[in-house]
Amino acid sequence: xxxxxxxxxxxxxxxxxxxxxxxxxxxxxxxxxxxxxxGDADLLxxxxxxxxxxxxxxxxxxxxxxxRFSVLHVPLARRPxxxxxDAANAPPVLAMLDRAIDGCMRGEFAAxxxxxxxxxxxxxxxVAFTGHTEYLAARGGAAHVxxxxxxxxxxxxxxxxxxxxxxxxxALTQKSLTATLRVLHHDLRARFRIExxxxxxAGLNPHAGEGGHLGxxxxxxIEPVLRALREEGMDLIGPLPADTLFTPQYLKDADCALxxxxxxxxxxxxxxxxxxxxNVTLGLPFVRTSVDHGTALDKAGRGNIxxxxxxxxxxxxxxxxx
Numbered sequence: 001x002x003x004x005x006x007x008x009x010x011x012x013x014x015x016x017x018x019x020x021x022x023x024x025x026x027x028x029x030x031x032x033x034x035x036x037x038x039g040d041a042d043l044l045x046x047x048x049x050x051x052x053x054x055x056x057x058x059x060x061x062x063x064x065x066x067x068r069f070s071v072l073h074v075p076l077a078r079r080p081x082x083x084x085x086d087a088a089n090a091p092p093v094l095a096m097l098d099r100a101i102d103g104c105m106r107g108e109f110a111a112x113x114x115x116x117x118x119x120x121x122x123x124x125x126x127v128a129f130t131g132h133t134e135y136l137a138a139r140g141g142a143a144h145v146x147x148x149x150x151x152x153x154x155x156x157x158x159x160x161x162x163x164x165x166x167x168x169x170x171a172l173t174q175k176s177l178t179a180t181l182r183v184l185h186h187d188l189r190a191r192f193r194i195e196x197x198x199x200x201x202a203g204l205n206p207h208a209g210e211g212g213h214l215g216x217x218x219x220x221x222i223e224p225v226l227r228a229l230r231e232e233g234m235d236l237i238g239p240l241p242a243d244t245l246f247t248p249q250y251l252k253d254a255d256c257a258l259x260x261x262x263x264x265x266x267x268x269x270x271x272x273x274x275x276x277x278x279n280v281t282l283g284l285p286f287v288r289t290s291v292d293h294g295t296a297l298d299k300a301g302r303g304n305i306x307x308x309x310x311x312x313x314x315x316x317x318x319x320x321x322x
Contacts, residue, residue, distance in 0.1 A: 005033050006110035006321045007066050008314060009100040012039030013115030015089050016080040017295030021303075022115055022310045024048035027057050027069045029311065033318045034066040036109065038096045041073040043080070050082070050301045062108060074099060082301030085118060090125035093117065097132075101139045104286035110321035111287035113313045116295045131162060133281050136288055144179040145283035146187075148256070149266060149292060150316060151273025155192075155256040156265040157184050157282070168261045169217055172204060177225045181258070185234050187282040188255060191320045197255040200245050201226060201238030204260040208241045222260075276308045278316045287320045289313040 013019025023037045024047045048055030060070035074096045077088040103109040122129040137145040148157040159180050160171045188197035205215030222239045246268045259265025277292035291309040299305050
């Protein structure tokens with residue numbers, strides 16, 4: 001690791017979940033970066049003792065050069081027991097995110113990586129919270145963000161995210177799809193350094209609408225957007241039936257696939273890479289990656305966890321930040 005190694009903020013996530021455990025375990029590893037864990041230092045040390053991880057991480061001092069690992073202390077309201085949610089800790093959990101976001105925005109951190117949060121307990125505390133992606137977009141002033149997962153030699157982005165299936169069609173408009181493809185194309189070039197990205201675009205309906213017999217979203221929304229953006233020079237293939245898009249014939253020459261809704265694309269990605277997949281938020285003014293799994297409350301403090309996704313998220317954040 002050189003003196004110019006990037007400084008990466010890693011938020012520890014839901015205090016009752018496995019986020020603190022992942023931080024404690026990964027502080028024993030080697031990364032080509034300086035890693036700052038953002039969370040309650042006492043909780044992280046406690047989880048380290050439970051896991052026999054040997055936590056010897058110093059406090060982060062923004063006035064000094066960051067060591068290989070450090071912890072930026074954001075105190076919790078109450079010390080949680082592993083697996084037991086406490087709404088009193090929701091404000092400190094959001095404060096962890098805010099501190100990491102602010103650090104990224106002012107150049108203190110080169111990127112941020114997030115451990116999983118429990119949306120329900122934040123809402124139980126009276127804070128309307130739909131997820132990391134939406135929260136980061138609002139705090140970062142991003143006009144449009146795109147959720148993309150990376151793993152198993154695949155990149156899969158989503159045109160819509162956490163919506164009930166009955167609401168997807170109404171949310172899929174020419175305006176929103178155009179914005180999504182512009183962000184995707186821009187960040188594949190700027191962040192992933194792909195000079196001319198080739199993107200496979202799924203249809204919404206079975207058989208991509210079967211010429212309108214199984215739905216008209218392909219004809220009325222997707223195809224006009226693809227035509228317009230191809231005229232701007234984008235390499236877009238589709239709309240393709242989703243059940244054949246994810247086959248070697250199509251994927252071998254593609255840089256990314258765009259699915260129309262959450263469970264159209266992510267089951268394939270997670271089958272190919274579960275435990276090592278990474279969630280990337282495109283369109284932000286800073287790099288943000290995350291794990292591809294939830295808080296796993298039943299595994300917190302027990303030691304039987306796989307840190308592969310968090311390790312991959314940190315390594316991808318380092319790569320993208322360069």
